Amino acid sequence: MIPGQKQLSSLEELLEGIWKQNPVFVMVLGMCPVLAVSVSAVNALSMGLATLFVLLGSTLLVSLLRNVVPREVRIATYILIIATFVTVVDYLIQAISLAVYDALGAFIQLIVVNCMILGRAEAHASKNPPGRALLNALGMGVGFAIGLFAIGAVREILGAGKLFGFALFGPDFQPWVIMVLPPGGFFVLGAWLLLFNWLNSRKATPVKPVEGHAHV
Amino acid sequence: MNAASVNPSQPTTPSAAMIRTLGLVATVCGILIVSTYEGTLEAVATNKKLALERAVFKVIPGASSVKEFVVSSGGVQPAGNGVPEGAVKLYAAYDQAGALKGLAAEGAAKGYADTVRVLYAYDPEKQAITGIGVVSMRETPGIGDKIHTDAAFLKNFEALDVKLSADLKSLANAVKVVKHGSKQNPWEIDAIAGATVTCKAVGKGINESARKLLPLLVPNLDKLKASEPASPTPHAEASPPLSKGGQGGFDSGSASSQRLNPPQPPFEKGGSRASFHAKGASS
Numbered sequence: 001m002i003p004g005q006k007q008l009s010s011l012e013e014l015l016e017g018i019w020k021q022n023p024v025f026v027m028v029l030g031m032c033p034v035l036a037v038s039v040s041a042v043n044a045l046s047m048g049l050a051t052l053f054v055l056l057g058s059t060l061l062v063s064l065l066r067n068v069v070p071r072e073v074r075i076a077t078y079i080l081i082i083a084t085f086v087t088v089v090d091y092l093i094q095a096i097s098l099a100v101y102d103a104l105g106a107f108i109q110l111i112v113v114n115c116m117i118l119g120r121a122e123a124h125a126s127k128n129p130p131g132r133a134l135l136n137a138l139g140m141g142v143g144f145a146i147g148l149f150a151i152g153a154v155r156e157i158l159g160a161g162k163l164f165g166f167a168l169f170g171p172d173f174q175p176w177v178i179m180v181l182p183p184g185g186f187f188v189l190g191a192w193l194l195l196f197n198w199l200n201s202r203k204a205t206p207v208k209p210v211e212g213h214a215h216v
Numbered sequence: 217m218n219a220a221s222v223n224p225s226q227p228t229t230p231s232a233a234m235i236r237t238l239g240l241v242a243t244v245c246g247i248l249i250v251s252t253y254e255g256t257l258e259a260v261a262t263n264k265k266l267a268l269e270r271a272v273f274k275v276i277p278g279a280s281s282v283k284e285f286v287v288s289s290g291g292v293q294p295a296g297n298g299v300p301e302g303a304v305k306l307y308a309a310y311d312q313a314g315a316l317k318g319l320a321a322e323g324a325a326k327g328y329a330d331t332v333r334v335l336y337a338y339d340p341e342k343q344a345i346t347g348i349g350v351v352s353m354r355e356t357p358g359i360g361d362k363i364h365t366d367a368a369f370l371k372n373f374e375a376l377d378v379k380l381s382a383d384l385k386s387l388a389n390a391v392k393v394v395k396h397g398s399k400q401n402p403w404e405i406d407a408i409a410g411a412t413v414t415c416k417a418v419g420k421g422i423n424e425s426a427r428k429l430l431p432l433l434v435p436n437l438d439k440l441k442a443s444e445p446a447s448p449t450p451h452a453e454a455s456p457p458l459s460k461g462g463q464g465g466f467d468s469g470s471a472s473s474q475r476l477n478p479p480q481p482p483f484e485k486g487g488s489r490a491s492f493h494a495k496g497a498s499s
Contacts (some may be wrong), residue, residue: 068237069237073238077238081241083245084472088252091253094256094259095259096265105354119469160358179358180358
């Protein structure tokens with residue numbers, strides 16, 4: 001528990017990452033994999049799940065060790081733990097599907113440097129008991145996967161005319177190729193961020209006078 | 217005041233504790249990694265092998281078993297452990313009756329983004345390449361990755377001439393990639409407009425591999441025809457007899473259905489680079 005902050009209920013803790021603090025759409029973290037592997041819905045989901053696995057594993061370990069690890073070496077410890085789970089997920093994906101492994105390429109290894117994961121370890125897992133930390137990590141991981149999927153699905157639909165590999169439009173569909181190229185990643189991410197900010201500002205405007213200084 | 221506030225309030229951690237913690241965490245992490253590696257080793261190897269066999273069957277339609285050989289100046293040998301210096305790996309595909317169905321080998325060259333690895337089928341009778349498939353690439357989606365979908369481009373490989381010169385020492389004509397629409401000879405590859413770099417990589421990979429492989433292979437072709445798949449296989453592990461439905465690494469039983477119906481990659485279209493696509497001449 002963080003002193004001075006009211007304790008969130010379990011549901012709130014879970015929803016924190018999925019909606020209020022969504023790593024992709026609200027916090028805009030871990031953009032490197034988000035932009036790079038979101039060329040298709042399947043790639044995006046695989047990456048989301050891989051990240052979720054690393055996040056859960058490292059969160060659990062960091063949370064369990066939170067009273068043992070001296071502050072001076074905490075970053076080294078967290079990185080070591082995160083790197084371990086990334087290596088594990090790397091082997092697991094190779095064992096499950098080489099096709100997925102080839103599609104995700106170097107971005108599996110690069111989960112190590114996903115700032116969202118180190119951020120969770122430092123800001124949440126190191127201060128909370130395992131149950132609560134896992135709940136928060138689950139929310140964050142699922143939120144990240146949803147964000148990736150939202151971008152990946154749009155890019156695949158527009159850029160290839162497909163979703164999960166199934167053609168959605170007739171044979172005459174002319175793919176909007178730029179959407180599966182790097183610029184497309186920025187376009188789609190930008191559009192989603194626009195939508196989220198617009199939703200937030202719409203919700204915030206009428207409420208503001210009533211709520212006053214409720215959240216600072 | 218200043219110095220006092222910096223120093224005492226928090227007791228410093230003894231060095232031994234830091235080292236102990238890091239050492240402990242490192243040990244736990246090490247055990248985790250090694251056990252995962254050991255645990256997945258077999259599955260990964262099976263996956264890699266399956267992917268290769270699937271790839272070979274796609275460029276050689278009608279094949280039902282694959283054997284690996286190494287071709288070097290010493291002749292054709294069953295593939296053992298690793299490929300010796302200067303040798304080329306060759307995949308010989310046989311149909312159910314044990315007759316040689318075709319040969320396949322890999323070519324690789326630097327493409328636009330990364331090495332483009334292709335598998336090509338070689339028909340000894342026609343002395344031509346009869347199909348290609350992409351093993352791996354990271355080419356630009358929608359541009360370079362057209363090499364496995366563009367019908368006009370794949371038509372180049374229905375009968376790409378790789379005849380040897382009279383002395384059997386080199387290719388009579390090097391495989392060449394030409395600008396889109398200017399193919400004139402059967403040894404030329406008509407590039408896809410806009411994806412020339414990738415097409416050139418395909419051509420270069422095939423040319424380099426064929427140039428090395430074919431002069432060594434052609435004098436020894438009879439050896440491959442003679443080797444019955446039913447005879448003790450040179451495959452890495454002791455393989456079950458062919459009648460049981462396949463070579464080691466294959467889950468037996470699925471072989472016959474795969475032959476009738478070319479296997480779909482389990483991950484079709486998860487991004488162009490993900491799946492293996494190939495088109496044989498007659499498929």
